[in-house]
Amino acid sequence: MAITDASLVALRVFREVAERGTFTAAAVALGYTQSAVSRQIATLERAVGADLLERRHEGVRLTTAGQIVLRRAVAVAEQVEAAARELAGLPGAGGRVRLGWFTSAGTGLVPQALAELRRTHPAVTVTSREGSTPALIRALRAGSVDLAVIATEPPHRPPDTDGPPLRTRVLTDRSLMVAVPATHPLAGGSFVDVADLRGQEWIGGHSSGGERLMGVWPGLDERPVVAHVARDWLAKLHLVAAGCGLTTIPPVLAGMVPAGVRVLPVRGGPDEGRRMTLAWLYDPLPAPAARLAEALEAAAATGS
Amino acid sequence: MAITDASLVALRVFREVAERGTFTAAAVALGYTQSAVSRQIATLERAVGADLLERRHEGVRLTTAGQIVLRRAVAVAEQVEAAARELAGLPGAGGRVRLGWFTSAGTGLVPQALAELRRTHPAVTVTSREGSTPALIRALRAGSVDLAVIATEPPHRPPDTDGPPLRTRVLTDRSLMVAVPATHPLAGGSFVDVADLRGQEWIGGHSSGGERLMGVWPGLDERPVVAHVARDWLAKLHLVAAGCGLTTIPPVLAGMVPAGVRVLPVRGGPDEGRRMTLAWLYDPLPAPAARLAEALEAAAATGS
DNA sequence: GATTGCCATGACTTCTACTCATACCAGGTA
DNA sequence: TACCTGGTATGAGTAGAAGTCATGGCAATC
The missing domain is CATH 1.10.10.10 (Winged helix-like DNA-binding domain superfamily/Winged helix DNA-binding domain)
Known part of the structure; x- marks a missing residue:
């Protein structure tokens, strides 16, 4: 055998x-x-x-x-x-790129890059799917996506060690923020102090094992009160607007919150930078993937 | 399904x-x-x-x-x-070439080229095997050899049409000859007329279906008398030396017949050129295969 | 200490992929 | 024409591969 x-x-x-x-x-x-x-x-x-x-x-x-x-x-x-x-007589996979992206890249960066790419390189066909960062890394290694937009948090170390090191390029690097109801006492200032976050009610994501709990400010020295649980950004933000609680929000989404929500930076705690990183497995990238990578970088640059 | x-x-x-x-x-x-x-x-x-x-x-x-x-x-x-x-922790197939060659290339050309290659490029490892021309072409297409030395006869058309065309380069192009016992009446002249070949006894190869019968001069207008059947060149030539009959011999072997055998050209018939051709499937050849190809061409040039 | 989310494994069943024997088919030869 | 040769296809039978179900064990978490 x-x-x-x-x-x-x-x-x-x-x-x-x-x-x-x-x-x-x-x-x-x-x-x-x-x-x-x-x-x-x-x-x-x-x-x-x-x-x-x-x-x-x-x-x-x-x-x-x-x-x-x-x-x-x-x-x-x-x-x-x-x-x-x-x-089947179909054309080869020549002009196709498979992209993976983690949730918060799906609202701005990815659609923007795809629109741009369709304009500049209409011959490149992109298929894409959402996934968590670890899932996307596994997908890269399993060859089911060619390129992935993943998230890393401090200390931004290489995201896994399961094989040949991933190639990466940082797309954006900004700090996590909080979304507060416009009617909330904290909404008055231009920033929030981390100490003020104690005792608040939060709108969290699913804390399904392994993946870290999203939505609640990390590093609080108390067990947070999660009043509502939602996976979807739009739902979360509308819950915030309705005054049901606070939630964290990646900076790329700051510009697209509904009325009734204020987005504020947080001071006084450790750095909570959130990087969006482009990752792939083997250099050199095939041409269509390289075009998509360029479009993503361009979108990241204008969006910041 | x-x-x-x-x-x-x-x-x-x-x-x-x-x-x-x-x-x-x-x-x-x-x-x-x-x-x-x-x-x-x-x-x-x-x-x-x-x-x-x-x-x-x-x-x-x-x-x-x-x-x-x-x-x-x-x-x-x-x-x-x-x-x-x-x-298994073995090195990759990097320096390896698999060569196929048809029988009469095995006495001069191939060993000579391998000796030369070992001297000039000791890092290249060659494995090789003998086979008939059609078998070698199938082996090329089946990816079990990288390079093949095959024989073609007039009208030297592309050897098959079963897929992407083979790449080829002619190594040698000389005419088929006959080997006659030194004691034979025909051995006196410096050539043989095709008419004199009628009625001779022949030492043939196995006429196993499909493959053409080797050893007997092609195109005779009579059913040839095959007195002995042998696959091996050395055996055939020793049978000739023993006066048991005539056989055809590719020109590359003319220089290495045993005593008691004379090798003569044949005049008066249609061209019976025998080409040795180097064939491979996809360009460009990987480096080690290219080195071997060069060595084979060099050997063909000096041998002629 | 119970629960949860994993992977492993015994018992059973189905279906795959062999072998053997035989049929069939086309070309060449007596 | 009839037969032989060298090839492929196929019916019948069987061994084993590859599933399912049910259950058990293990480590981490609440």
């Missing part, structure tokens, strides 16, 4: 696991049971003769062997897809 | 069939029965949704869809092999 006896299915399953980060999520995505995924991976590991994944409580991480196999599995999948396209 | 549901085994089988030219030969090579190969191909064709092979009485030929799938199957196999090498 050797890797040559692996199956395309096993490689696809492995890639999905690498992308989703857990067997369970990969199983759901593929329409299998978790147990089927577990067995596929076990079989693949037996074929390869080494562990591909390090099982940890919050999911799995690639081992060195896993990184090798993932890279090849992605290449194999690309060949198979290319064959399918050719057989 | 789509090509994405194909299996690595099926792709490997398909590639082997493309290389061997028949299901039966592929089955033998892979240790399967012919029926297993037939079913694998049928399944793959169903998955792809098109015929991959045109069944003909003497074997199979690739259809257009088959050419597409073969190219991708080769790329997939390369990825898998690369993964295996990486996992």
